[in-house]
Amino acid sequence: MPDENYLPDLRDRLGVPGIIDVHTHFMPDSVMQKVWAYFDSAGPLVGRTWPIAYRADEQVRLKTLRGFGVRAFTALVYPHKPEMAAWLNEWTAEFAERTPDCLHTATFFPEPSAADYVRAAIEKGARVFKVHVQVGRFDPRDPLLDPVWCLLEDAAIPVVIHCGSGLVPGEYTGPGPITPVLQRFPRLRLIIAHMGMPDYSDFLDLADQYADLRLDTTMVWTDFTESQTPFPTTELTRLRDVGDRILFGSDFPNIPYPYEHSIQVLEQLNLGDDWLRRVCYQNAAELFAIT
Template sequence: MPGGSGRQTGDGTPGDGTAGVGGLLAGGPGDGVPADAADVTRFWRRLGLPGLVDVHTHFMPDRVLRKVWDYFDGLGPLTGGVEWPITYRADEDERLAVIRAFGVRAFTAMLYPHKPGMAEWLNSWAVGFARRTPDCLHTATLFPEPGVERYVGEALDAGARVFKAHVQVGAYDPGDPLLDPAWGALAEAGVPVVMHCGSGPSPGKHTGPGPIAHVLARHPRLRLVVAHMGMPEYEDFLDLAERYEEVRLDTTMAFTDFAERLAPFPDRARDRLAGLGDRVLLGSDFPNIPYPYAHQLHALERLGLGDAWLRAVCWENGARLFAIDP
């Protein structure tokens, strides 16, 4: 989710736009563990889990990620005018050390293009990243452009296990005919697509449940993972999940103090959330979050849906979807 730097983190603690938890690694880069790792590990150990599966984390080519951070810092139009510091702003090696110290056993490299000609290059980078980062689920992306069917097929052949689509940033209609063969190939392969298709924090021309509903009508077996629980159109995306058995939702930023101020999750929908407990997946938006990683976990816990629900969301559902052996 887009964001920017500011003077206060999402949970009300001071932040300076860099490491809002007082430094990422105790003892300095490459030494020790993250200052907030104990809070995260206490959470999953209490549940008896082997760790966490986080389906929504961002790793990109360095110059691309830094441009993303610059956009966040500049409060670009897609941020919705909201300021937040990037808590885990650091070099790639340090970010990897942090997320591993949290006990995240499998994570993603959510990368996305904002213009034609970019997706294939990002996919090439992702192949190398996946090879040198075995705990990262090989991630690929796509854009409505000539050749998309070819390079999606090549990414699948190269071992891509999850795709990222960002309708808001890419400003495209997911129902664009150019994408239709790609959605068909992904549905046939059973490879999930994590898609930012909700209208938060700032609506786009093609965000909201309508455009992606048209895609699902054509490809009902598409393994769609709705990012951010579809914020702010939560109930509309719950409708889609109840209608299509392969639709899932990730928790990224949802239920946190930060998100609740912007787009509160409706209390009346909590029972529906409980009923879809086998299709809700942990997502965090690491590193681009304005609060400590543990806050997302505690936000899920305070929903009061029980430990079995938390175990499913934080490990079991992701492990089943991606065949992860604990």
């Protein structure tokens, strides 16, 4: 059974006002229902049974997340086809306006209109973008994205990007396709979702090379993930070296275990309270200027 005291006790011990979760999903209901149906069917990009732990309507999910002590979070959306991203951005802008603790989120897809609607989202106040190379099945090196990467680099807006090959590899996943993007746009504030699972070492190498690259902890070290994609124990010491660029993420609501497990596994790494404090709150607070 979940321990209701674990998260408040941890926040008190760390001396933080809450948790900042950079990897949560809020979407138009029609889209969320399709996402849940995909998980229910154990679709090709999932590849295994995946029960949704926090399946509920939007207001219940918001109340649940805030009940965990989450002070700020994202509404990660992602298109899987052209002519979808601009509509999603309209929805996320409206969601952010009525949900003050949500970081205004936007997205994009390689298409001729991408630069225009990304620029519009930035002008409306987008604070973080999400892009899913695996689901979108596109090459991040696509020339249609060059002006987008340039806009985001110049605006210094973080981009949560699923470009690792977990759980199922895609044609353009892994460090290979994204590395040339970083070479061309070295100041991009990419946040590598899931620590780049399963290519953990390669993405830690990229973090060594690019000072503005960050990684999120989403699903890493959980029992669900470790059973198939274990984090290499030989790399644990490297987590200290990039401790100021690791951000907590959960994948709420689409996780198959209790929310607090996502943080318990971080504590069990035994990297110390200062490291945990930075990962669960301070790093994101500094990145997004949350006071």
